[in-house]
Amino acid sequence: MVKKITLPQGRRCDQVWYKVPGKTKHLVWRACHNILPTRESPYRRNIVSSNVCPVCHQVGETVTHTPWGCLYARDVWCLACPRLQKSVVLGDDFMHIARYLFELLSTKERDQWMAITWALWAARNKAVFKDFLMPPSKVVEIGNNLWGESVHTSSSGIVLHRLS
Structure with a gap:
C-alpha cells in the first residue's frame, strides 16, 4: 500500500502522509507523474x-484539465470548496497544482481534495465508458463520502480493503 506521495522540490510536500484510501493516493501519484490515461497521449x-475533453467538449483533455481546468471540474470545486474554486494556479502541470494546494490547504482539506479529485476522475470515466455524466453535486457527494470513510476508519483503527 502506498503510504506517501513524494513531491520533489517542496518543503511541506517532500513526504506527505495521507489518511486516504489507496486508490486515491494512486490516482494522485499517477496524475503527478503525468501517466493518467487521457486522450492527450493517443492523440x-x-x-x-481528437483529444477533445469527453466531458466539456471544449479543449484538449490533459492530466491537469480533467480534475482542475475543465468547466465541469470547476463546477465541482465551486460546490465542494469555494476556496479551491477561487484558487488561481497557473500552468498545465498537475505536480505544480498539487504542490501549490499542499502548501495552501490544511491536512483535512488536502485529504478532501484528493478524494474529490478521485471522484472527478471516476465521473470522467463514467462519461467516457457509459455515456453518463453525473451532476457535479453527486461528484462532491461521492468524494466527501470517500473522504469521510477514510477519516472514520483511520480514527477508529479499522482498516478496510476494497477491490475498486
Missing part, C-alpha cells in the same frame, strides 16, 4: 483523431 501518437 499525440496519431491513434485517435
